[in-house]
Amino acid sequence: MKWRKLGKLFDPTQHVLPNRCVEFAQSPQTLVLDDRVRVYFSTRERDSSGKYLSHVAFADFSRDMARLLEVSKHTVLPLGGLGCFDEHGIFPINVLQDGDRVLAYTTGWNRKVSVSADASIGLAISNDGGHSFQRHGTGPVLTASLNEPFLVADAFVQRYGGVYHMWYIFGTKWEKFIEAEAPDRVYKIAHATSADGLSWNRDGRQIVGDRLNGDECQALPTVFALDGIYHMYFCYRQASGFRKDHRRAYRLGYAHSTDLENWVRDDGLAGIDLSDEGWDSQMQCYPHTFQVDQKYYIIYNGNEFGRTGFGIAELER
Amino acid sequence: VHGTFGGWQMTETVMAKNIFKWNKLGKLFDPKDLTIASWMKEFAQSPSALIMDDCVRVYFCSRPTPGPDGQYLSYISYIDLDRTNLTNILRICPEPVMELGKFGTFDEFGTYPVSVIRTGEEIRAYYAGWTRCESVPFNAAIGMAVSHDNGKTFHRLGDGPVLSYTPDEPFLLGSPRVRKFGDQWRLWYVAGKEWRVIDGSPEPVYKIRTATSDNGIDWVKHRRDIIADKLGEHECQACPDVTFSNGIYHMFFSYRDIRDYKSGIGGYRIGYASSADMIEWDRDDTAVDIQLSESGWDSEMVNYPHIFQVDGSSYMLFQGNGMGRAGFGLAVLESEDAWART
Numbered sequence: 001m002k003w004r005k006l007g008k009l010f011d012p013t014q015h016v017l018p019n020r021c022v023e024f025a026q027s028p029q030t031l032v033l034d035d036r037v038r039v040y041f042s043t044r045e046r047d048s049s050g051k052y053l054s055h056v057a058f059a060d061f062s063r064d065m066a067r068l069l070e071v072s073k074h075t076v077l078p079l080g081g082l083g084c085f086d087e088h089g090i091f092p093i094n095v096l097q098d099g100d101r102v103l104a105y106t107t108g109w110n111r112k113v114s115v116s117a118d119a120s121i122g123l124a125i126s127n128d129g130g131h132s133f134q135r136h137g138t139g140p141v142l143t144a145s146l147n148e149p150f151l152v153a154d155a156f157v158q159r160y161g162g163v164y165h166m167w168y169i170f171g172t173k174w175e176k177f178i179e180a181e182a183p184d185r186v187y188k189i190a191h192a193t194s195a196d197g198l199s200w201n202r203d204g205r206q207i208v209g210d211r212l213n214g215d216e217c218q219a220l221p222t223v224f225a226l227d228g229i230y231h232m233y234f235c236y237r238q239a240s241g242f243r244k245d246h247r248r249a250y251r252l253g254y255a256h257s258t259d260l261e262n263w264v265r266d267d268g269l270a271g272i273d274l275s276d277e278g279w280d281s282q283m284q285c286y287p288h289t290f291q292v293d294q295k296y297y298i299i300y301n302g303n304e305f306g307r308t309g310f311g312i313a314e315l316e317r
Numbered sequence: 318v319h320g321t322f323g324g325w326q327m328t329e330t331v332m333a334k335n336i337f338k339w340n341k342l343g344k345l346f347d348p349k350d351l352t353i354a355s356w357m358k359e360f361a362q363s364p365s366a367l368i369m370d371d372c373v374r375v376y377f378c379s380r381p382t383p384g385p386d387g388q389y390l391s392y393i394s395y396i397d398l399d400r401t402n403l404t405n406i407l408r409i410c411p412e413p414v415m416e417l418g419k420f421g422t423f424d425e426f427g428t429y430p431v432s433v434i435r436t437g438e439e440i441r442a443y444y445a446g447w448t449r450c451e452s453v454p455f456n457a458a459i460g461m462a463v464s465h466d467n468g469k470t471f472h473r474l475g476d477g478p479v480l481s482y483t484p485d486e487p488f489l490l491g492s493p494r495v496r497k498f499g500d501q502w503r504l505w506y507v508a509g510k511e512w513r514v515i516d517g518s519p520e521p522v523y524k525i526r527t528a529t530s531d532n533g534i535d536w537v538k539h540r541r542d543i544i545a546d547k548l549g550e551h552e553c554q555a556c557p558d559v560t561f562s563n564g565i566y567h568m569f570f571s572y573r574d575i576r577d578y579k580s581g582i583g584g585y586r587i588g589y590a591s592s593a594d595m596i597e598w599d600r601d602d603t604a605v606d607i608q609l610s611e612s613g614w615d616s617e618m619v620n621y622p623h624i625f626q627v628d629g630s631s632y633m634l635f636q637g638n639g640m641g642r643a644g645f646g647l648a649v650l651e652s653e654d655a656w657a658r659t
Contacts, residue, residue, distance in 0.1 A: 081511070081512070082452060082453060082512040082519060083450070083452060083456070083489075083511075083521070084487050084488065085482065087452055088451075088452070110450065110451075110452070111450065111451035111452065112421070112448060112449065112450050112451065113449035113450065113451065114420060114421060114425055114426075114448075114449065115420060115421040118421070135484075136484050137483070137484020137485045137487070138484070138487040138511075139482045139483050139484045139486055139487030139488070140482050140483070140484070140487075141483070141484060143481050143483075144423060144458065144477045144478055144481050144482075145477050145478070145479075145481060146474055146475035146476075146477045146478070146479055146534070147476075148477055149418075149419075149421075149422045149423065149475065150421050150423070150477070151421075171421070173419070173420070173421075174419070174420040174421035175420065176420075183420055183421070185421070198484075204475075
């Protein structure tokens with residue numbers, strides 16, 4: 001694989017965003033429409049306690065990804081109610097055209113006491129082409145289970161052969177790697193299947209091997225098919241010290257498969273890496289691949305987890 | 318027949334049926350009464366019986382002294398009762414049968430209530446695990462642990478819950494009561510519906526639900542509230558304990574108002590429902606008769622019923638004042654004819 005970087009695509013600090021959001025455009029994910037490509041992302045407001053709340057917004061681009069058409073000014077999907085899994089943020093959101101409707105698999109966040117937060121995967125449905133979404137119930141469709149005790153998140157859903165496939169992550173442990181600091185989490189990529197997109201079968205198994213060590217954190221898998229092979233991009237980092245030390249920060253990882261079950265990790269084939277300088281020189285994370293007009297793109301966040309937006313690269317064939 | 322037509326018809330209905338009249342045998346256990354050193358300091362909640370050869374083991378939930386933050390942790394415990402005299406305690410659990418969950422897990426801050434069942438060589442404990450949250454005080458999900466040493470210690474199958482949240486059961490899965498009828502596992506539990514702000518504090522509303530399983534691990538939820546409200550849609554229901562007798566399924570449970578429930582006024586009372594098929598339940602709280610005492614440990618509350626039958630008699634375990642802060646006790650069914658309801 002060889003990706004040609006097209007540069008920064010969207011900077012949230014240059015736009016007025018809904019829900020009092022001022023920074024961050026994280027985990028961009030696309031819905032390809034007839035006349036545009038809609039890029040959903042999560043942006044942030046600070047609540048009265050000074051903590052962040054992540055909200056969903058979107059930016060529409062021309063199909064050649066060259067022109068920004070407009071930025072959403074409304075609430076695409078409100079946060080969950082008191083005590084719900086998605087009360088304190090929705091990040092990320094993955095959308096899938098499903099007949100006349102658009103399915104959105106959300107990761108909802110709720111704050112806790114001993115650890116900072118937990119997450120589960122919810123479903124919301126749009127009947128207006130992705131302009132707004134309504135929840136399928138107030139609870140999650142995928143959450144903690146016997147072998148996935150917490151942090152079930154980062155769903156990416158595609159249909160192959162009449163089956164819905166979800167790649168997602170689950171937490172394996174919370175640990176104080178540095179005694180004086182708050183506990184950090186470890187999470188891994190897993191896979192689930194479904195006949196209806198609602199009820200999912202899963203086995204709580206890590207499907208992509210570690211590169212760094214057993215505490216490697218793997219996040220945001222995205223999968224596409226090309227030339228008879230399935231390609232997965234994701235991001236990975238060290239479990240601690242990853243916020244300030246860019247040597248421990250997120251990088252893009254890559255794996256390939258011929259059967260959607262068994263994956264061979266080979267980051268050396270990813271064909272994209274940090275820039276020498278600029279917005280993606282210290283970190284690359286939250287990749288999303290998509291296809292439009294016979295072109296393949298990857299959009300992703302750079303330094304500071306996407307505080308200043310996301311960029312794009314095109315696959316060279 | 319429900320008496321909307323004044324007292325006469327109501328009286329006739331009541332007279333025509335058998336009543337479950339429970340005669341109290343007194344308090345069984347309160348850790349505050351102990352004269353020996355124990356890890357248990359306060360509370361004896363949610364009793365659940367397991368019949369053994371020489372004793373009736375009663376599992377329950379108890380608490381050490383609260384931490385520096387004033388908050389309690391709840392652990393699973395047991396006492397063994399003499400089968401020939403159930404008010405005689407033979408043994409007291411020397412330490413919790415299971416540790417709390419790890420950092421960030423669903424049962425990090427408590428395991429309560431508990432329901433215990435024997436299956437083959439193992440004993441299983443189903444329990445609600447508690448975690449602490451920021452916007453609301455807590456959340457719960459249902460876990461399962463297994464004992465291979467005849468119930469002295471229990472070990473988790475995994476770090477997560479066996480019954481967790483779904484689109485129409487968004488939070489607070491608790492009060493598990495497990496039974497096995499034939500090859501089918503049955504779990505009755507409660508599911509949270511909403512958090513309401515009452516006098517400035519978040520208070521949950523939760524209802525009784527059920528799930529079935531072939532192995533007791535993978536559960537299929539039936540996805541509906543199965544017991545009609547009596548106090549209104551804000552009624553909170555808990556502790557659904559089901560027994561099968563005389564061809565009928567009998568459920569004793571607890572219910573309370575959303576307000577003033579920490580005292581006796583709006584606090585948990587015992588309700589009753591019956592069913593021929595475990596699908597449709599006919600609620601009739603008038604069928605259960607267990608009185609508050611005039612004074613003492615169970616004068617304000619009698620709730621969290623658990624029914625067991627041993628050596629030809631039927632018994633109810635229940636917790637007393639302050640949701641079991643004053644311990645739990647035992648009552649015996651006055652007449653076995655009560656099970657033959659028409």
